[in-house]
Amino acid sequence: MxxxxxxxxxxxxxxxxxxxxxxxxxxxxxxxxxxxxxxxxxxxxxxxxxRDIYDLSDQLETDVVASVIEAIPNPQNCLEDPAVLAKNMFLGYLSRDTIIRILFSGTRAGELVRKVEYQLKKILFDAHPEYKQDPSVNVVLSYTVYGGYYAFFENRQYGDATVVDIISQISSEAMNLL
Structure with missing residues (x-):
């Protein structure tokens, strides 16, 4: 002990x-x-x-991604209510805002969304393998994760709650394409 x-x-x-x-x-x-x-x-x-400094960084990044995914209720069913997916994903980002800005800066800037998308798709496809090869599901989910993330961080001047609400609405509309 x-x-x-x-x-x-x-x-x-x-x-x-x-x-x-x-x-x-x-x-x-x-x-x-x-x-x-x-x-x-x-x-x-x-x-x-x-193993090295990159292994340390990767482990810390993985912990942050896990905490973002944990903020999403039932991520294996994230397509059922995309507004809830978007809102909770951004609440997860906001809860770790400081560490995200530190770990995912510079050459690591794109890694957060890449890792979140990967984990979210892994969870979804493990639960629903029929979606894995569905181009609509893949594109809409990528759009929600990547597009929402960049739209959020580029528009925070309008207020986090307002931006998250708009992204949630857009995510719901995008899911209607499925």
């Missing part, structure tokens, strides 16, 4: 230090040496948890 607490504290130190560094510089400019010095750990400790 004591070992679990130490491991958890070490991982927390690594994550917090990484996020601090990542908020100031691109992923490609962060060195393991720098991270280890700031986190006050040995390189061997870092390597016992992660």
């Amino acid at each position: 004591i070992m679990d607490i130490r491991i958890e504290k070490t991982k927390t130190a690594i994550h917090n230090t990484f996020l601090e560094l990542r908020s100031k510089k691109p992923l490609e400019k962060i060195t393991i040496k720098e991270l280890c010095e700031k986190a006050q750990i040995n390189k061997s400790t870092f390597y016992s948890h992660y």
Whole structure:
């Protein structure tokens, strides 16, 4: 039990230090040496948890994507109510806004929506394999995830709730094409 607490504290130190560094510089400019010095750990400790700095970043990104997907009730049935899908997806984004802006900046900017779409489609297609080759389902879902994301972040000046409501309406209309 004591070992679990130490491991958890070490991982927390690594994550917090990484996020601090990542908020100031691109992923490609962060060195393991720098991270280890700031986190006050040995390189061997870092390597016992992660292959490299990209593995650490990917694991943190995966956690964020999981939390966004968890905000969507019954993602395996997301086509039944696209307005609920869109609204909850954006509530998931908003709940992790700060970490999203840090992790998914620079060369990682497009990774959030790519990973969210991948996970959402995986869940949907595992539950409904008949949709996997349906071009309408694939295009509408991609449009909702990608289009909604970029529309949201480009139009936040109108207020998050207003923009989310509009995206939800558009998503519902797009699903009517199915």
